[in-house]
Amino acid sequence: MGRVTARRPVVRITEHGTTRRPDSPAVGLALESGTTLVGFLRGESMNVYAGAQRVMTGA
DSSP, rough: OOOOOOOOOOOOSSOOOOOOOOOOOHHHHHHTTTOOOEEETTEEEEEEOOGGOOOOOOO
């Protein structure tokens, strides 16, 4: 039988932001380093530029 492992969500939100979208080198670096990169957070919406598989929706 397989082993079941419980995972708890990890959320780390920085306090840094910008009014512009990330440029191609920033997105490339996020993809290479396995970082989730989001922007334009407004209410319940945001743009995900890298790491979309780690963003949970419909909580």
